[in-house]
Amino acid sequence: MASTLFRNVIQAQPLFLNSSALLRKMNGVLYCTMKSTSHSHTQTATEERQQQQQQKSPQKIKVPPQKQMNEVSRIGADYEAVIGIETHVQLSTLTKAFCSCPYSYGAQPNTCICPVCMGLPGALPVLNSKVIECAVKLALALNCRLSFSSKFDRKQYFYPDLPKGYQISQFDIPIATGGSIDLDLPLEFGGGHRRFGITRIHMEEDAGKLMHSGNGSYSQVDLNRAGVPLLEIVSEPDMRTGIEASEYAAELQRVVRYLGVSNGNMQEGSLRCDVNVSIRPIGQPEFGTKVEIKNLNSFSSINRAIDFEISRQVNLHSQGQQDSIVQETRLWEEGAQKTVTMRKKEGLADYRYFPEPDLPEVVLTKDYVDSVGKSLPELPEAKRRRYEEMGLSMQDVLFLANDIAVADFFDATIQKGADVKLAANWIMGDIAAYLKNEKLSIIDIKLVPHELAELIASIKSGTISGKIGKEILFELLAKGGTVKGLIEEKDLVQITDLGDIEKMVDKVIAENPKQLEQYRSGKTKLQGYFAGQVMKASKGKANPGILNKLLVEKLNAKV
Amino acid sequence: MLSTLHSPRSLSRFPLHLTSSVKPRAASASSLSDYPPSPPLPVAQSPGGAPASQILTIRRSLLSGSVTATQLAESYLSRLRLTEPQLNSFIHVSDSVLKSAQEIDDKIAKGGGEALGPLAGVMVGVKDNICTVDMPSTGGSRILENYRPPFDATAVKRLKEKGGIVVGKTNLDEFGMGSTTEGSGFQVTANPWDLGRVPGGSSGGSASAVSARQCVVSLGSDTGGSVRQPASFCGVVGLKPTYGRVSRFGLMAYASSLDVIGCLGTSVADVGIFLNAISGHDKFDATSSKQEVPDFESLFASINLLESKPLSGLKVGLIRETLDDGVDSGVKSAINAAVLHMQELGCIVNEVSLSSFSLGLPAYYILASSESSSNLSRYDGVRYGKQTVSDELNALYADSRASGFGPEVKMRILMGTYALSAGYYDAYYKRAQQVRTLIRESFKTALDSNDILISPAAPSVAYEMGEKKNDPLSMYAGDIMTVNVNLAGLPALVVPCGFVEGGPSGLPVGLQMIGAAFHEEKLLKIGHLFEQTLQGCRFVPPLVADDPTWE
Numbered sequence A: 001m002a003s004t005l006f007r008n009v010i011q012a013q014p015l016f017l018n019s020s021a022l023l024r025k026m027n028g029v030l031y032c033t034m035k036s037t038s039h040s041h042t043q044t045a046t047e048e049r050q051q052q053q054q055q056k057s058p059q060k061i062k063v064p065p066q067k068q069m070n071e072v073s074r075i076g077a078d079y080e081a082v083i084g085i086e087t088h089v090q091l092s093t094l095t096k097a098f099c100s101c102p103y104s105y106g107a108q109p110n111t112c113i114c115p116v117c118m119g120l121p122g123a124l125p126v127l128n129s130k131v132i133e134c135a136v137k138l139a140l141a142l143n144c145r146l147s148f149s150s151k152f153d154r155k156q157y158f159y160p161d162l163p164k165g166y167q168i169s170q171f172d173i174p175i176a177t178g179g180s181i182d183l184d185l186p187l188e189f190g191g192g193h194r195r196f197g198i199t200r201i202h203m204e205e206d207a208g209k210l211m212h213s214g215n216g217s218y219s220q221v222d223l224n225r226a227g228v229p230l231l232e233i234v235s236e237p238d239m240r241t242g243i244e245a246s247e248y249a250a251e252l253q254r255v256v257r258y259l260g261v262s263n264g265n266m267q268e269g270s271l272r273c274d275v276n277v278s279i280r281p282i283g284q285p286e287f288g289t290k291v292e293i294k295n296l297n298s299f300s301s302i303n304r305a306i307d308f309e310i311s312r313q314v315n316l317h318s319q320g321q322q323d324s325i326v327q328e329t330r331l332w333e334e335g336a337q338k339t340v341t342m343r344k345k346e347g348l349a350d351y352r353y354f355p356e357p358d359l360p361e362v363v364l365t366k367d368y369v370d371s372v373g374k375s376l377p378e379l380p381e382a383k384r385r386r387y388e389e390m391g392l393s394m395q396d397v398l399f400l401a402n403d404i405a406v407a408d409f410f411d412a413t414i415q416k417g418a419d420v421k422l423a424a425n426w427i428m429g430d431i432a433a434y435l436k437n438e439k440l441s442i443i444d445i446k447l448v449p450h451e452l453a454e455l456i457a458s459i460k461s462g463t464i465s466g467k468i469g470k471e472i473l474f475e476l477l478a479k480g481g482t483v484k485g486l487i488e489e490k491d492l493v494q495i496t497d498l499g500d501i502e503k504m505v506d507k508v509i510a511e512n513p514k515q516l517e518q519y520r521s522g523k524t525k526l527q528g529y530f531a532g533q534v535m536k537a538s539k540g541k542a543n544p545g546i547l548n549k550l551l552v553e554k555l556n557a558k559v
Numbered sequence B: 001m002l003s004t005l006h007s008p009r010s011l012s013r014f015p016l017h018l019t020s021s022v023k024p025r026a027a028s029a030s031s032l033s034d035y036p037p038s039p040p041l042p043v044a045q046s047p048g049g050a051p052a053s054q055i056l057t058i059r060r061s062l063l064s065g066s067v068t069a070t071q072l073a074e075s076y077l078s079r080l081r082l083t084e085p086q087l088n089s090f091i092h093v094s095d096s097v098l099k100s101a102q103e104i105d106d107k108i109a110k111g112g113g114e115a116l117g118p119l120a121g122v123m124v125g126v127k128d129n130i131c132t133v134d135m136p137s138t139g140g141s142r143i144l145e146n147y148r149p150p151f152d153a154t155a156v157k158r159l160k161e162k163g164g165i166v167v168g169k170t171n172l173d174e175f176g177m178g179s180t181t182e183g184s185g186f187q188v189t190a191n192p193w194d195l196g197r198v199p200g201g202s203s204g205g206s207a208s209a210v211s212a213r214q215c216v217v218s219l220g221s222d223t224g225g226s227v228r229q230p231a232s233f234c235g236v237v238g239l240k241p242t243y244g245r246v247s248r249f250g251l252m253a254y255a256s257s258l259d260v261i262g263c264l265g266t267s268v269a270d271v272g273i274f275l276n277a278i279s280g281h282d283k284f285d286a287t288s289s290k291q292e293v294p295d296f297e298s299l300f301a302s303i304n305l306l307e308s309k310p311l312s313g314l315k316v317g318l319i320r321e322t323l324d325d326g327v328d329s330g331v332k333s334a335i336n337a338a339v340l341h342m343q344e345l346g347c348i349v350n351e352v353s354l355s356s357f358s359l360g361l362p363a364y365y366i367l368a369s370s371e372s373s374s375n376l377s378r379y380d381g382v383r384y385g386k387q388t389v390s391d392e393l394n395a396l397y398a399d400s401r402a403s404g405f406g407p408e409v410k411m412r413i414l415m416g417t418y419a420l421s422a423g424y425y426d427a428y429y430k431r432a433q434q435v436r437t438l439i440r441e442s443f444k445t446a447l448d449s450n451d452i453l454i455s456p457a458a459p460s461v462a463y464e465m466g467e468k469k470n471d472p473l474s475m476y477a478g479d480i481m482t483v484n485v486n487l488a489g490l491p492a493l494v495v496p497c498g499f500v501e502g503g504p505s506g507l508p509v510g511l512q513m514i515g516a517a518f519h520e521e522k523l524l525k526i527g528h529l530f531e532q533t534l535q536g537c538r539f540v541p542p543l544v545a546d547d548p549t550w551e
């Protein structure tokens, strides 16, 4: 209540509270500027890849994945890359981490703010318990050890997008440590199962955004994002190639989407990856100098940026210039497809962490953790293993488990007794194609799993033909309804009665004496014509096997 | 020779009572057994000096119709106008006091007297580091000059809901950092007992305003003694509640783990009624307690002043370390007399030693500075407050903060930044936290075997203006009596208990009573009995005593 009141008061003021909240752009680049995308559909890694493979735009410099792999593996003969990733996942809680402001991406600047997330004097943070729930869910999903007592700390630095002059984060006692994540590499990258370590997960708040004026003479602050809850997931330095790293990120995206804790959308910045890359000669136990790469807005940019960076470092190293690999933050430039220096590290930043005195300790009880554990859905890895056991190919497994909505649809379909392989084929074939054409998600279609199962059963039992089945499918996708209803309504039941089909065959033969003559004089190709006519007469419902059998008999009958 | 128990003015206005038969003691008066057994107090007739509750008097008068809220407000405002040029208690005086008073009168006129809040018509001063929606709130800092918050602090919201009228915003040391109120970015407040002296700090404006009857009660904030020491200096009652008892939402943070909003008033009953009005859990402050808030008002009604030994058997621990060298002999004498008085009320007073007591001061200054260096980061000139015109970001920060903050604040930010820096954290912040744990434990032990602990509220009476200005260490040392209580998060009540010679009519001394967490009720009960039975002392400063409009 009160916070609503606050917000009204603030909104009554001009957009930017302090007309002089304009300041000169300081750093040449700001890595966190994410462009808004016009359509809301969010890409998964697989979709992203598929799109790339289809795009054959010659003007863009794009290294085909296979070639890139070869190059990296050639270099990999002498050197090994060591890659770790820090991922920030923006939680899709209804309200921010420490105040009751709702957050919606793309809202007008400074409309989702209150005294707390603006850092007004006297305002205090109060933790949104949903943040803890999300953290515990992810920690359990990533097989982490939970800290039954953790705390918040203040990470202090000055920047105009940080209203309080400190970020509420977790420092020495994160909520979770020591986990792992399992994934299957895509087949086009050679496939294979991987397990990467998770160092820690901690809760923190997001900062606002700076918006720089066109000519760069001033900047404005949008605090809508300030205080939005984040989980930071730090991986162990277990990855060795760009594709491993991008698949790690893709699997994290799947996990957070399965859990429903985040939309995991990279374009909107709901999933942000900062990557650390170093190389070392094979056999050397010490790590090389690590370089951080930022501005990775898609899975493929993670992949390509890392492979570029590995090549860059290996080239320097192999030319004896390893001293020019310095600890720095580099920026991935999508246009030029390369990394460039953003800032050199000047010693270790001192964030003067200390325990946040405004928030009590975060205490978890075993009962709470157990209850959250029980609420977890089947996770991508478990799903993939289950699908594999059902006898599906890895191609099918990866496709179906990629998107939880698709997986749910598939699971519901087979639960209704549908044949596993047939269900997979329908979903991956005609349904996927339809979704793609119509730019829809599987949750938007009118077809329900129960009816897909019914459809598959009707074809299998011979009630309808496969061809009619497809027609019904598109009807169901677009308009809904039931398989039974459509079959009845349109009188689509397959005709398998010998007598009925025989009558139709006889009629067609009788009506086409010329063609019959031609056939009998050796133009046997005309069988197709007769079959077509019979099928037409049956409105497509005649069982093709019976039809053809009878037709051949009749056509070849001795007169 | 010191006249420890009575101000000359009290002497002239009221008959001296016999409790002064105790001679002032030398500094070594550490053993209580030195005191002769005290004669029973003649408490049957409440002496004229005992302070009555202004809040209860106001309520009775309003309900009986003998006075209107507007008349009351006008009388306080006229005294304020008269005294303010000399005192400078307020940074801002509200222009809607009479309007608020009229609303209360309208309510009474419509027969809504029954529905009047417990603070109806009560004029309240609010320390300027506590946010008020309709008035500037500066924290005493130039960096927030003309800043107007979009919300009321929870304590202010609650007092308004209960009928309280905010008179204005009282002066303070910038962001609460100081012990004299000379550290205000705007003005220097005078002590109503001696205009050449400071009112103490940092809630100096709140103490001075209550002492001079410019308002009935006031809100202060207490991080290391900022309510209690000025209460002592100005001869008023000051209460620092248990950490978490009152919501900090809307209090500009100085040291979040120590900050508490406290109450000042001219009687223990007023302070108790006021505390009740502003206490309780607040969903906007995660550190506010869900402990039930007792009805302190019924407590005062039930206390039997006729009983000869109303505090019979109550165990009181006098903290030995608070009467060491460095405490003015006049203060010691007043405290010793107060001890005697408590014994007369039936208390069993024993000395207790808190071994970690002396560690409190350095630990406090490290922790408070560390937290303040962080809490004050938000004053960066970007979103609100003072902003210096700059064409480069770092210059904007540096210039805005350099011109907005005063020297004491800058010093504490520097100290705190240093203490939290990598490589120093363990030696300073972490050790100070360990000391804090020790202090908490030693208080717990002492309070397990005693109902309350007592000490002076400050080692001296009010300083002369300028006396501590260039001697911060000596000013910091003045906080020795109070900082430990904040580190332990305990409630403490300061009640005026005597005088030391000085100024035109003596300078008041305050007795600090420390209780177990959330035992404010006990402190208020004891404080009330102590105050009502204290003979011969009338804590009305000359500025007001000379004013015919008072009483």
Ligand SMILES: [Zn+2]
Binding pocket: A096, A099, A100, A101, A112, A113, A114, A115, A116, A117, A118, A227
């Ligand atoms: Zn907010």
